Amino acid sequence: MKGYFxxxxxxxxxxxxxxxxxxGDIPLEKSPFAVIAGRIGISEEELLKRAKSYLDKGYMRKFGAILxxxxxxxxxxxxxxxxVPAxxxxxxxxIMASFSEVSHCYERPSFADxxxxxxxxxxxxxxxxxxxxAERISRATGIKRYKLLFSTKEFKKTSMEYF
Amino acid sequence: MDTLDKKILNRIQTGFPVEERPFLTIGNEFGIGEEEALRRVRRLKEEGIIRRIGASFDSRKLGFDSTLVAIKVPEERIDEVVLLINEYKEVTHNYLRDNDYNIWFTLIAPSGERIKEIIEEISSKSGITEIRNLPLTRFFKVNVDLNFRDDGD
Known part of the structure; x- marks a missing residue:
């Protein structure tokens, strides 16, 4: 699937x-967007306008703090x-997505094993x-066959760098 | 972290003001002023609670493709295969998980072809054929914001 852009x-x-x-990460100053606009070489007004339009159009999922x-x-x-039966x-x-403790919920392919x-x-x-x-989710959905895989080691965790 | 820190974190996770004076807005909302809002956010950053403040883009809408990959790596080869996988800048997350398919990583690339190519390269370089591409087929939710309860602490 190709994106809208x-x-x-x-x-x-x-x-x-x-x-x-x-x-990236904004500078922690009173006018962070003025600093960023300066780096790009555009006006702060232009930067704010474009950033808000990415949010409105959904290209940007959020602008905020990542903890x-x-x-x-x-x-x-x-x-x-x-x-889960097809x-x-x-x-x-x-139902699963409605749990606040669930950050991601996707359907993915299954295999014989x-x-x-x-x-x-x-x-x-x-x-x-x-x-x-997980037990609460199981009761709420009636899905009894599941596994919980814990990460025992983190080898990499980065934010994607586009372009 | 005090109660006000938690309230500020909840606020700026959901959305940091995209405005000329964001800390003035936050400071006014909590009745603490711009200087104090900035001071608290700087401290939360220094303490490592805030990783970054910035944009999270929808990779698909930017024309990128993404997937989750699981690979079955023999215990004694984990270090070596992890090095091979992490070399790719397209690999954004990589974890060891307690399962027979034990290494799970996410890939974001400009095309599905590139994703297939990377998976095939990892398979051929490592000689491991038990590798599974698990692209999402239906989307229900992404929201990584953590909700801090106002428990007075």
């Missing part, structure tokens, strides 16, 4: 330069994988906390 050839060089700057989960006290994350995925996915087609990332203060949340 690419299809319409709407992504201009100036947008790429703005995206490159905004995907380090561990430092913020959310020490455990479990990848819940669920075996015809029931929409209903179950919507891997029946799990719904994926949820579950965050809590502890592994026990993740198990409790």
């Amino acid at each position: 690419q299809k319409k050839k709407m992504i201009e060089e100036i947008d790429k330069r703005i995206i490159r700057e905004l995907q 380090l989960h561990r430092e913020a006290g959310f020490k455990a994350n479990g990848m819940g994988v669920w075996d 015809g029931d995925v929409q209903r179950v996915g919507e 891997w029946p799990y087609n719904l994926f949820t990332m579950i965050h809590s203060e502890s592994e026990d906390g993740c198990h409790e949340i």
Whole structure:
């Protein structure tokens, strides 16, 4: 699936330069966007206008603070994988997505030896906390066949650099 | 972290004001003024609670493709294969998980062809054929904001 920008050839060089700057970290100063606009060589007004339009059009999912989960006290994350009958995925996915402890919820392909087609990332203060949340999700959806895979080691965690 | 820190974190996670004087707006909302709002956010950054303040783009809308990949790596080869995987700048997250498919990583690339190419390269360089491409087929949710309860602490 090609994105909207690419299809319409709407992504201009100036947008790429703005995206490159905004995907990083703002300077913690009173007028951070004036500093960024200066780096790009456009007016602050132009930068704010374009940034807001990316938000309105959904190219930008959010502009905000990204926290380090561990430092913020959310020490455990479990990848819940669920075996959901094909015809029931929409209903179950919507219920799972409504849990505030679930950050990501996607349907993905299953295989003969891997029946799990719904994926949820579950965050809590502890592994026990993740198990409790998974049990609540199981009761709320009626899906009984699932696994919770904990990350025992983090090898890489970066933000994507586009362009 | 005190209660006000948590309230500020909730506020700026959901949306940091895209305005000329964002800290003035935040300071006014919490009745603490611009200087104090800026001071608190700087401290939360120094303490490592805030990783960054910036944009999260929708990779698909920017014309990029993404996927999750699982690979079954023998215990004694984990370090070596992780090095091989992490070399790709298209790999954004990579974790060891307690499962027979034990290494799970995410890929973001300008095209689905590039994603296939990277998976094939990792498979051929490592000699591991038990590798699975798990692109999303239906989207339900992404929201990585953490909700801090106002528990007075």
